Amino acid sequence: MQKDFERSQTRINLMRSFAGECQSRQRYYQAALIAQQQKLVGIERLFRFTAEQEERHAMVFWKLLNDPSGGNIEITAGFPADVSDDIQQLLDSSAGEEEKEYSIVYPDFARIAADEGYTDIVSKFRLVADIERSHNVRFRYYADLMRSGNLFRSDDTEQTWICLNCGHVHKGSEPPQECPVCRAAQGYFIRECEAAFTSSQIIQK
Ligand SMILES: [Fe+2]
Ligand SMILES: [Fe+2]
Structure with missing residues (x-):
């Protein structure tokens, strides 16, 4: 049986996901601008491409919140704060962020949504986790190319x-x-x- 949405942990997790995706989008967009300043245009495109996808993930979670009441949802969450203009570090920290999302955060949210009876939301968390896994692979690939001098x-x-x-x-x-x-x-x-x-x-x- 589905838990009352207003009282569910899934509602809070959707807001955490929305907040997390908005921040990922912004971090990658900022990284793209830094890469652009350093004339690393391939890396700039990589960050922009991924930033756009994070923006869409945010929209997916926002729509699932589907809350016409206009109330606030209180969330507590930790978000990465690696401020750097070092492209190697930005690629590494982005890969690390994606790894946490696909291996810990979204699987946890999917399990909780399953416990609370939200089947559709479970599959959304799992599908987005799969995308974050591909983001991790992509960032890792370019991070490794750069580290080994093979960009x-x-x-x-x-x-x-x-x-x-x-x-x-x-x-x-x-x-x-x-x-x-x-x-x-x-x-x-x-x-x-x-x-x-x-x-x-x-x-x-
Ligand atoms: Fe995402
Ligand atoms: Fe991602």
């Missing part, structure tokens, strides 16, 4: 890189210091396979 370096001498500014494609173990077409800095290059809409299935070589 702009590959062992594959035939690696394909794409300039995110003009679309110029370059093959080699490293992208050029400056794009020969638009003169964008090296930070505009990412591996082509990591760029949106460049799957070989849709682009004939």
Whole structure:
């Protein structure tokens, strides 16, 4: 049987989730601006891409609150406060934040929602946890590339890189210091396979 929503822990957890997602969105947006200032445009796009998804998660939880009474919901929660303009640290802390969400926070919220009889909300918490897991993998991937000095370096001498500014494609173990077409800095290059809409299935070589 479903617990009275007004008295449920799930209602509070939905508000905590909403608050957490809004903050993730803002932290990633700020990280994107820092990456942009450092001309690391691939990393900037990564943060923006993820920030937009966090914004949508916030909306999902907000709608589930579905509370026309207009009252306040008191929450107590800890949120990360790593203030840094070091991109390595921002990638690492973002990966850590995502790991906590998918492995602890949302599984706990799903279990509580199940105990309280909210089947639909259980599946939302689980589905969002799966997305946060993919965010963790993505942040970890770029954090590891950066730490190992491989953000702009590959062992594959035939690696394909794409300039995110003009679309110029370059093959080699490293992208050029400056794009020969638009003169964008090296930070505009990412591996082509990591760029949106460049799957070989849709682009004939
Ligand atoms: Fe999220
Ligand atoms: Fe996330």
